[in-house]
Each structure stands twice: as C-alpha cells, then as structure tokens.
Amino acid sequence: MEIDMNGVIFALSYALDKVESELIGVSVDHAKWVAYMSVLTGKTYDMSFEQLSDLASCAAMHDNALTQYNAGGRDRGLDPSVFGLHCTIGQDNIADFPFYGDVDGFITYHHENVDGTGLFHKRDDEVPLAAKIIHLADMVDVTCNVKDVSAGNYKSILNYLNSNTGLMFPRELVHHFLTKFTEDFYLSLKGRSINDLLSEELPHNLREYPFDQIRKVMNVFGQIVDYKSSFTRSHSFSVAEKVTKMARFYGYDESTVERMYIAGVLHDIGKMAVSNDILEKPAKLSKTEFAYMQTHAWYTYVILSQINGFEDITEWASLHHEKLNGSGYPFGKTGKDLSEKDRLVACVDIYQALSEDRPYKKGMDHAKCMSIMRDMASRGLIDARITEDIDKKL
Ligand SMILES: [Fe+2]
Ligand SMILES: [Fe+2]
Ligand SMILES: [Fe+2]
Ligand SMILES: [Fe+2]
Incomplete structure (x- = not known):
C-alpha cells in the first residue's frame, strides 16, 4: 500500500x-x-x-x-x-x-x-x-x-x-x-x-510499504488508544481482526480488506481526546457525560481526515456509531448514506463492545450479543443482514 x-x-x-x-x-x-x-x-x-x-x-x-x-x-x-x-x-x-x-x-x-x-x-x-x-x-x-x-x-x-x-x-x-x-x-x-x-x-x-509493516504501525496506535482505559485493553485490535474476517467473508478484494483493517484498528482513535474521568467511570454516564463521550467519533473523523489517501478509511472508521434510522452520531446519517462497509464496522464494533467487560457490565456470550443485536436490527438501528452474517461467521 x-x-x-x-x-x-x-x-x-x-x-x-x-x-x-x-x-x-x-x-x-x-x-x-x-x-x-x-x-x-x-x-x-x-x-x-x-x-x-x-x-x-x-x-x-x-x-x-x-x-x-x-x-x-x-x-x-x-x-x-x-x-x-x-x-x-x-x-x-x-x-x-x-x-x-x-x-x-x-x-x-x-x-x-x-x-x-x-x-x-x-x-x-x-x-x-x-x-x-x-x-x-x-x-x-x-x-x-x-x-x-x-x-x-x-x-x-x-x-x-x-x-x-x-x-x-x-x-x-x-x-x-x-x-x-x-x-x-x-x-x-x-x-x-x-x-x-x-x-x-x-x-x-509517498512510499510503497508491505501491508504487514503498515499493520504494525497502526497496531501501535490502536494499542495506545486501548491503554487509555483499563476496560478496553484489546478492543481496537479485536474490532480490526473481526472486521477483516467479515470483509473476507463478503469477498472484498485484498486491498479493501487491508484498508478495512486500518479503519477497524483506528475507529476509536478519537477516544484519546476524551478524558479518563469519562472513559473510566464505573457507572452509567449522565446525559452530559454521554454527549461528551460521543465526541470521540467526531475526533476520529478530524484526525483521520488529515491523512491524504485515507478518505475511505476515515469514512468507515468515523461512522461506526451512526444508526440506520438517523439516531446515531456524530453526523446523524441515515441508511441511505451508510454503505455496506460503514454498516459492517458499526455492527462489529457493537458485537465486540457487548462481548467485553466494561466498568458497569460483564462481557456477554455470543448468544446474548446476537439477541441484543437482532433486537437493534428489528428497531431499524443496524443492518439485519450483516447481523445474521455475524452470527454465522464470528
Ligand atoms: Fe517525555
Ligand atoms: Fe466508538
Ligand atoms: Fe512533549
Ligand atoms: Fe469501538
């Protein structure tokens, strides 16, 4: 690349x-x-x-x-x-x-x-x-x-x-x-x-690098983000791995799969801009705190959009909290503006987050993650077909 x-x-x-x-x-x-x-x-x-x-x-x-x-x-x-x-x-x-x-x-x-x-x-x-x-x-x-x-x-x-x-x-x-x-x-x-x-x-x-080398650089940044909070120690890396698995399942070409890996590992880079008082809070966030937490997706957009040639990666990474019915953030986009790849990163992020321990909840097993995601799909929040494919593949 x-x-x-x-x-x-x-x-x-x-x-x-x-x-x-x-x-x-x-x-x-x-x-x-x-x-x-x-x-x-x-x-x-x-x-x-x-x-x-x-x-x-x-x-x-x-x-x-x-x-x-x-x-x-x-x-x-x-x-x-x-x-x-x-x-x-x-x-x-x-x-x-x-x-x-x-x-x-x-x-x-x-x-x-x-x-x-x-x-x-x-x-x-x-x-x-x-x-x-x-x-x-x-x-x-x-x-x-x-x-x-x-x-x-x-x-x-x-x-x-x-x-x-x-x-x-x-x-x-x-x-x-x-x-x-x-x-x-x-x-x-x-x-x-x-x-x-x-x-x-x-x-x-601009130089050509083997993807393996690029992946190592990106993983360091993913790790820096994950270490920001003790509850997300391998979140970025796990999202990247699962996005890659799903991207291969959908038959995307290798270059797209590699770019989606980068989007996965950097999707939460904007969390670096959010204070640890919020990231580490051992209880549900208040409305104001949640609004502050939501800015991380905007910061992901701000940071990645500075990189020439990262336009597609910026989109897949920064739209991971958008919802099909327009209730997501940071842009409030709706289904017609969200591509299959945008939706895929969003679904994998949810699956990964549900399966992990957080300050206020224990990680869930696959069946429980799927039942929550199916419920979200039925309410028009996330993509129903990708949800079913995740059940088959992850
Ligand atoms: Fe220093
Ligand atoms: Fe996020
Ligand atoms: Fe310094
Ligand atoms: Fe995430």
Whole structure:
C-alpha cells in the first residue's frame, strides 16, 4: 500500500498531544511543533532527507507511551523514579516502524540532560544527537509554547536556553538551534499553519510499504488508544481482526480488506481526546457525560481526515456509531448514506463492545450479543443482514 508515513504519524500525533496535555498541559500541535523544530535543527547538522524523516517521526512520537505509562487510570504523574518508563516503552512501541535508518535511543533518551541529571543519568556522548535535539525542542515548547509567536516570547525562549545551556542542553546544540531559530525567522512564523511549515521543511513522501509493516504501525496506535482505559485493553485490535474476517467473508478484494483493517484498528482513535474521568467511570454516564463521550467519533473523523489517501478509511472508521434510522452520531446519517462497509464496522464494533467487560457490565456470550443485536436490527438501528452474517461467521 502506498502511504505518506510521516503524514500518518503527524496526523495521529494529534491524539498523543491530547494525552500529553492532560498530564503536563502542553498546547495544541505540540508534537508537530517538536517535529518541526527538530527538523530545522537537524538541517543545521546537514542531515539527509532520510535522517530528517526519521528524526521527525521520532520527535512526533516522543511521548507515545503516556497512556501505557498511566495505564488503568493509575495517574503516576511525573515521579522521576518511574517516569523513565514512558521513554523505554515509547522506544519499544516504534521498534517495528519502517524507518530509513537506526533510531535506537531516539525516544529512550529524550529526557537526558547534558550534566547527567536526566532520567537515565546518561553522559552526553552516550545520547544520540537526535534524542538531544528532541529533548531541546520538547522542553522549549513545554516551557515557552512556541506557537505563541511574539518578540516577547522569543526573549523567553532565549532566556530559557541561556539558563539551561551546559545543564540540560549541550552548548553546541543550542548554538545550532539558534543559527536557524533567529528572532527574524521566529517572527516570520506568526500566523503560519504548522502543517504547512512542516511540509515545506519535510516534503510529503509517498512510499510503497508491505501491508504487514503498515499493520504494525497502526497496531501501535490502536494499542495506545486501548491503554487509555483499563476496560478496553484489546478492543481496537479485536474490532480490526473481526472486521477483516467479515470483509473476507463478503469477498472484498485484498486491498479493501487491508484498508478495512486500518479503519477497524483506528475507529476509536478519537477516544484519546476524551478524558479518563469519562472513559473510566464505573457507572452509567449522565446525559452530559454521554454527549461528551460521543465526541470521540467526531475526533476520529478530524484526525483521520488529515491523512491524504485515507478518505475511505476515515469514512468507515468515523461512522461506526451512526444508526440506520438517523439516531446515531456524530453526523446523524441515515441508511441511505451508510454503505455496506460503514454498516459492517458499526455492527462489529457493537458485537465486540457487548462481548467485553466494561466498568458497569460483564462481557456477554455470543448468544446474548446476537439477541441484543437482532433486537437493534428489528428497531431499524443496524443492518439485519450483516447481523445474521455475524452470527454465522464470528
Ligand atoms: Fe517525555
Ligand atoms: Fe512533549
Ligand atoms: Fe466508538
Ligand atoms: Fe469501538
């Protein structure tokens, strides 16, 4: 399948920002700004396109393991004795991503200080340059909110760097960063969209990847979503597997089956934008809370629609809570607007959700799931034929 892997990673990083912002209050597009500043800095070291591309992906993914770090609603905060876990898990998560080169340590060491006081107390020469660049870009944005472009903020960035040169960041790296990041350059970013800035520095690169490799990348994001709540530990992955099984049963061609797998594994990516107070609530949600929960399908649409070439996947994934009679969300579509593939993802999601334990209910066996789904079909909510096929196949 041909995709722009960095484009996919940048789009999905929106979901990671939501988690990082719950934990440490970073602003919108944090991951993209970290990637952007990293690429600019990487260029001052004459990195090749391939090196810049790997640097940008790792920069956008630097905090990908925060949901696993805080798994099960265990809010560990920033306790330095365990915070390093988000670095090692984060590096493991990207082990199977299709990088151009070796990215060992890029994420593991994104919190190392040059004076050895970082999470793993590494010496400067033990930390890859890319990890040092990501560390600087991350901390500059966390501390100064780079997107808030003004002369005053440039002064804050300079002050922050000056007072941490030789402590957190190597002198020579700060120098490289500032050769590009001059005041004039910084002020020229005002009002620019981060997506445009990123694509100017790192052009979109469509490449052909074996589906197996794409699946591994998508599974990482599915897992990040599932770890957001302790009650959905394998939901995304199970929906993807069952959607694939049904898609094969309907005789779709292999490329469609693969694309439907991606829709299945990413259908709830918008849950990253929903607070854990709602996802983990051990009781039925109030009306307002339920309305808030419903926004996850809208966020799935927002996130996936940023990816070029994902138009069909975006549709199948984000319509999974629509109902044939128009009572679903986020768009309130009716049967005439819902294709067989839209309906299939919706039915499989319901089947999977019914069969899983939730804070307020135990998972149901196949017969009970089918009786609830048949009742929904008879009330004009979901597709009756697909429901019967699920009974035969799952
Ligand atoms: Fe981090
Ligand atoms: Fe960060
Ligand atoms: Fe959902
Ligand atoms: Fe779901």
